[in-house]
Amino acid sequence: MDGEKLKVIICSGTACFVMGGSELLLLEDELPEAWRGRVSVEAAPCLGSCKDRSCGRAPFVKVGVEDLAGATMPALLALIGRKLGETLGG
């Protein structure tokens, strides 16, 4: 059900895209079989975090309520895993 899904929003703004966000947009293909259906992958035109230095560096991804800065595919997958463990008690 949608309500239980973990929402992942990948920023596809200019800065994020060139700093590695282009790879992150392919997250759907990288998700382990067991996680599919439990995660919804979306993109945003710009999360706005690049304009605030205190947020860290691009690329940015929002996983649930948490912001991930300087995201890489392994770091993103690790965070999703942790969140799934937390929220779904897996």
Added chain:
Amino acid sequence: MSGPTFVELGHYQVRKRGQGADGDAFLSRKASDGRIISALSDGLGSGVKAGVLATLTASMAVKFVSEDIPIRRAAGIIMKTLPVCSERRISYATFTIVDIDSQDTVKVVEYDNPSYILIRERTQVEPIKGEIRVTRAGRGRASAARGAVGREAIMRYSEFQARPGDRLVFFSDGVTQAGMGTRAHPLGWGAPAVQAYALGLVEEKPDISARELARRMVQEAEAVDAYAPKDDISCAVVYFRRPRRLLVMTGPSIDPSRDAEMAAIFDRYEGRKLLCGGTTAAIVARELGRTVTIVLERVARDVPPASTMEGADLVTEGIITLGKAAELLERGESAVRAERGPAARAAELFLDSDHIEFVVGTKINEAHQDPSMPVELEIRRNIVKRVAATLRETYLKEVELRFI
């Protein structure tokens, strides 16, 4: 805008099979007084030699007429300058010159090209054509041997007032003679069938653009020629139409208090709308209470994905997409058509519009200036200026730039 309508020019051509160069030439130019002059020339034979003569002829025509030499006189000078084939006693190049002034008065001089087609209200109308006779001095040994002192060449001149919706279609004989010698068309496709085909296309798609009409005409002639053209095939179309407007909004204003103004410009604009930039889209969406949805299908590695928003025809990322669109536009229409993705879609929108208004925010995103960026990002207004220059100069679009 030059006249009561926007004048769209379209052209398409294919070369004779096996040739490495085009033997027909099409040139167009906007004179300083707003007149639009174009010329289609077909060089005798095909390949490089034909191409040189056709280009020479078309260049002379466009240059003379845009420099205010009256079209009839310009045509006379060209006729006297053009070499005549000593064997076949015919000119090395034929031409059609079209001069459109700022009030949409059209003057046409034709020499040996098939007669143009003027389509008005889905029917063909035929303006009265007068003759211009030019006597050329006989030259060379061949003419001396035949005792020729001069030879008269006849050009046809016509003038008409274009009305909104009119289309002027002109082409080389590669179109009318396509398929000649085949069982289906022993004498070639023929003028009546070509006219009927052009009318059919307009009937089928009343808002067909000049460039699409020109392309479809040439492609059909190529098909009649069994996809192995026996001559260069080219077609040009002038479409007098009510201008199609496009708003391109890119970049946030340096002054955030103008966000509402930006959104209002976007909301009230009558025409198509393109938003280029994540922040720009976010501002407009927030101000108008709309949502931006990104489509994560077929994500390209070089350009960020496009999004959709109510009221916008296309929403894209800013700098990278505009840069790529600029590159595609500079490479030409065929490059735009060959690509898919957000940049090509933006370029298509530009090509399918006549009057393009850019509203450019001048705020610089500091994150873009980070020296650790793997690529160097251009400053927005430079890219916009580059796109605007190409649209104006190469595609004869009306472009307005506004910085906020």
